Amino acid sequence: MKKLIPILTIFVLIAIVVTIFLSMSEQKKMVVIHSGNHEKKPVDITLNHFQDTQCGMTITTKENSAQVVSADGKTWFFDDVGCMALWFENIDFKDEATIWVYSHDTNRYINGRTAWYSRVAKTPMSYGFGAYEKKKDGFIDFNQMLLYMLRGENLTDPYVKQKLLGK
Incomplete structure (x- = not known):
């Protein structure tokens, strides 16, 4: 015994x-994909309960977050606009996708295709692309943001960081 x-x-x-x-x-x-968003509106996310589709990080703040909605109402979530850009490059429904990004200046989700992007924002994955509704000097449009992100020209590159921030 x-x-x-x-x-x-x-x-x-x-x-x-x-x-x-x-x-x-x-x-x-954790929620990675939400189904049934046929109105293609931004989903009211619950912080710490939604997960980034690209990097897997938990979304802890709406600031810098993004959402992509497909024609069939599926919604994908991102904690950083840069993660959305990396994921967006590999989808086959780019033209039909509805994109929402959380705006730094109006604190609400806005159309990601018409948003303006800073290249020096502090973001969860350190890519630096902060979305704004109103354009300011030095801001870039959606297509430029995608291009810079896909070429790796973001704040994760030490040379770009030095050039943009002087650090």
């Missing part, structure tokens, strides 16, 4: 750990 006590203790501890992990996974069902 004395030899069984350590083995039983180990099994009990394993059972407790498994139970804890299973209960945590049930509580934190």
